[in-house]
Amino acid sequence: MIALSGAHTLGFSHCNRFSNRLYSFSSSSVVDPSLDPNYAQQLMQACPQNVDPSIAINIDPETPRTFDNVYYQNLVSGKGLFTSDEVLFSDPASQPTVSDFASNPGNFNGAFITAMRKLGRVGVKTGNEGEIRMDCTKFKDA
Numbered sequence: 001m002i003a004l005s006g007a008h009t010l011g012f013s014h015c016n017r018f019s020n021r022l023y024s025f026s027s028s029s030v031v032d033p034s035l036d037p038n039y040a041q042q043l044m045q046a047c048p049q050n051v052d053p054s055i056a057i058n059i060d061p062e063t064p065r066t067f068d069n070v071y072y073q074n075l076v077s078g079k080g081l082f083t084s085d086e087v088l089f090s091d092p093a094s095q096p097t098v099s100d101f102a103s104n105p106g107n108f109n110g111a112f113i114t115a116m117r118k119l120g121r122v123g124v125k126t127g128n129e130g131e132i133r134m135d136c137t138k139f140k141d142a
Contacts, residue, residue: 002088002097004119008081009071010058015047023049028071034086039105057081060103062121065132069109072102 021032022044031040039061046057047076058064059081060071071085075098080086101108124130 001116002094002101003108003115005085005088006069006071006108006112008059008085008102009067010065011059012058012064013059013081014052014053015051018043018083019047019049019051021083022047032083032086034078034080034090039077039079044085061084069105072098072108076102091140 010039018117021035022040023030025032031037044071047055060074061079061081063070074080075085075089080089085097088094102110103112
């Protein structure tokens with residue numbers, strides 16, 4: 001999963017998917033303290049409170065159109081956009097792998113290829129057993 005999360009080196013996100021980290025993180029800290037303060041300010045400028053829900057920003061602020069290991073360098077620098085990204089670096093179990101991928105692009109690329117191959121072998125549910133979501137945050141109750 002750590003390697004597959006590297007897919008976040010590409011793509012974008014709508015502001016409402018991470019705005020809680022900027023405006024209502026916790027009772028003790030409005031802004032998520034794991035965010036680099038300068039990055040948090042950049043995010044607030046791009047995504048002010050009550051921004052148009054169609055506004056989106058790049059997940060990787062450094063090399064958004066390049067598939068590379070900079071996503072992991074961003075995590076080490078406090079520039080993970082999603083909480084699920086940030087926890088990869090803050091969790092002691094995954095931090096060594098994140099640090100390795102940040103420093104060694106070949107290790108990341110190799111692990112990503114292996115993980116994608118494994119994922120490709122996962123059985124796809126079809127017919128009444130499968131579901132295609134237009135919005136992955138919404139799901140049908142079983």
